[in-house]
Amino acid sequence: MRLDHVGVATQDAVSLAEQYVSLFDADLVHEEAFQGMNVCFLDLGNAYLELLEPTGEETTIGRYLAENGPGMHHVAFVTDDIEDALANARAEGVSLVDEEPRAGAWGHTVAFLHPRDTGGVLVEYVEH
């Protein structure tokens, strides 16, 4: 498993992407409207940043921003067997947000673990 990306919640993904391109020498490699979000992926060479902008207040990220403000939202780890990774997390006693893998942004397959069982970190498993 490797670190795939850090997800950042923001009210303006394009503006934040422009700043991060300069601050982190990153490349904007993908933009997508996906499930109530406008998503930008920035490539850092060894990993990505995923910028998540809500399309409205009554969306997952819209509610997250209203409660927490902008900033780090989740950390994603890439695996070549997401079913196996989920089974291992379940065996470790970790609550799953997604009991089964589902479609994620950029055509990937994803599943989230509950932060209450992972040290307060919202964890995503992703299979490309």
Added chain:
Amino acid sequence: MRLDHVGVATQDAVSLAEQYVSLFDADLVHEEAFQGMNVCFLDLGNAYLELLEPTGEETTIGRYLAENGPGMHHVAFVTDDIEDALANARAEGVSLVDEEPRAGAWGHTVAFLHPRDTGGVLVEYVEH
């Protein structure tokens, strides 16, 4: 520049490290007492996780945990010229937590940017 690590604040770095080793197929590669913290680094192959446990309540991480609870604390980007990276951030109008690079954990040189100017993300530049 590449993504170096994600910093996670916790009340028990060793226990969280044990869990993350299993959940993320990571290796615990470094432990250190540093400036009011017990620090663990986990190697994911392409990047690290840095687990930050305070040695007391009246420390930077102790106060952070009292206010925010455990979870993601910062994201670090590695550069081979931290002076240049800081100068660029300053030119972009970003407030600096550290006006000059300083000693960080694991013998690295580090400087933090203020999250109010970077989309709510506490950013660290690190030079190995």
